[in-house]
Amino acid sequence: MARTLFDKIWDTHVVAELGEGWALLHIDRVLLHDLSGARALSEVAELGHALARPELVFATPDHAVSTAPGRTGETFAGGARTLAGLRKRAAETGIRLYDLGQPGNGIVHVMAPELAIVLPGLTLVCGDSHTCTNGGVGALAFGIGASELTHVLATQTLMQRRPRNMRIRFEGSLPPGVTAKDMILHAIGRYGTAAGTGFAVEYAGSAVRALPLEARLTLCNLSIELGAKMGLVAPDETTFDFIAGREFAPRARAWDAALADWHALPSDAEAHFDLDHRIEASGVAPQVTWGTSPEQVVAVTEAVPPPRNPGDRAALDYMGLEAGRPIAGTKVDWVFIGSCTNSRLSDLRDAAAVLGERRVAPGVTAWVVPGSETVKREAEAEGLHRRFLEAGFEWREPGCSLCVAANGEAVPAGARSVSTSNRNFVGRQGTGARTHLASPAMAAAAALAGVITDVREWP
């Protein structure tokens, strides 16, 4: 029977069928960050269990650590105890920990593909909803809560109900200035933030096949903002080229065996999708959100839409926007380039290319927070950091920073931020902060202009 990419990975990992669509699934990789990871390791110990397979567990602090230049684990005092707990438990259990300043440290969903911890065909979980990012390499990766994480650490398995299959095909070519971030925001705007609930979403079509691997990670990252725990892109030569030679990539004969398995992963031509959407890539424009849900999004050429319900009105009120006014030209106070969505080397290159020799507009506070220690070092080797610094950006240490504001860093109340992150929720970047989600190129253009602007007008 014809199967999807999702079906194939799921079927391979069933340890036991439990009936009514439930299965006990084997989990091949577990990622831990400081917030969810330290707690889960403690709980496993408190419950009297051992870690089932320490070699499959990888930890990195990212959420509650300062990203100020020269930071240590104590710079953000509020996270110091959590980090100390993670270090202690990692040492006790023998799991790999990538600590601050070490290559491998970084935002958990940046470092996992970077080190090839995640590989095509694997199952991977993390106590973090953006774990779906890792599906960009063709893995079944999803976020779970604290109790489920404890279960995985103690058993290396998880009880899950099989989701249904959805496919979103982007066909044709993307116009210049349009990125993976715009593709997925456009899809969320069209289908809504609950459209993917109960589904695993495969992104396909010629425009997806043409995306570099890092852009596929961006695409999959916002699956959870579409409502789907899991997003995937079929592995192909782009994927294999990306993985080859990385820290935990298979080598020699194992590489050949892996390739043979990976070539069999893509969805069969006749595979059934319970929902199958098609989007013309040529019709996607640079996107920017106007509200407090990622589905409240428009093309940068459009106006803020009229409210359709009380939620829209509350969002307009919170955001300090007026319906009917063009979104372009809205004054910006902060620009944040970072997060597990858009903090990889290619994102920083995109943003730096828009900057050129120009400077950030007066009154705009602009930050770049590289996604990992390695991204930071590679960007510095290319001189990208100088471009940002000379333009007036702050060049900071890796971490989640202003995406989630769990580390004492925050956009001030009432300030308007253009952010390359994934959530424009009320208070997400700080109490009272107003967030507009956009691509790194759009964020760089906003920093230059001091207002929301169409990046295509900044050659």
Add this chain to the structure above:
Amino acid sequence: MERFATVTGIAVPMLWANVDTDMIIPVQRLVGSGRQGLGQYGFERFRLDPDGSDNSDFPLNQPAFRGAPILLAGENFGCGSSREGAVWTLMDMGLRCVIAPSFGDIFHNNCFQNGLLPVRLPFDLIRRIAAAMEEGPGNARVSVDLEQQVVVTPWGEAVPFSVDARKREALLSGLDEIAQTLQRAEEIAAWQARDQAMRGWAWDGVALG
């Protein structure tokens, strides 16, 4: 997990769509926190005015709805972050059941892990229950019976709801899922041995020296 069988009491209407888990509990409150004592921060960005006093417009602040064990919610309740602290917060506020037309996937799972019952009902019906609660503050009651799988409305109608059989059993018995899974330790070991033979590449590169 905590058992759940039935709950009867006031149902507080908060019918906003897309209530995300950041709204339920800001992440800053979860840095270094335990599972207990989070209720005081529940919905704090909405519950409190900027000066720290109670916002009287917020449903959970209204005298008639204080201490309600049931929350009536809108579409896609609990979307966003996977933080289980959202469930711990709601339970610490005294809630035992959330009735919504749809839930965020991860939140929905987290509810069952802790003994907070998520019930899906059509939004029209939820709106009618909300209206009945608002008309009869102090008197109207809603009952949720997991054994019978019915919600009894303030006007006495028993409305059936569907719930995953596996999750229902687990809630009714207060099951320890880890202990249950560890009974399959041999099956898991056999799967791993088989997989290591078939997909050596998935294991070799990460073996600990």
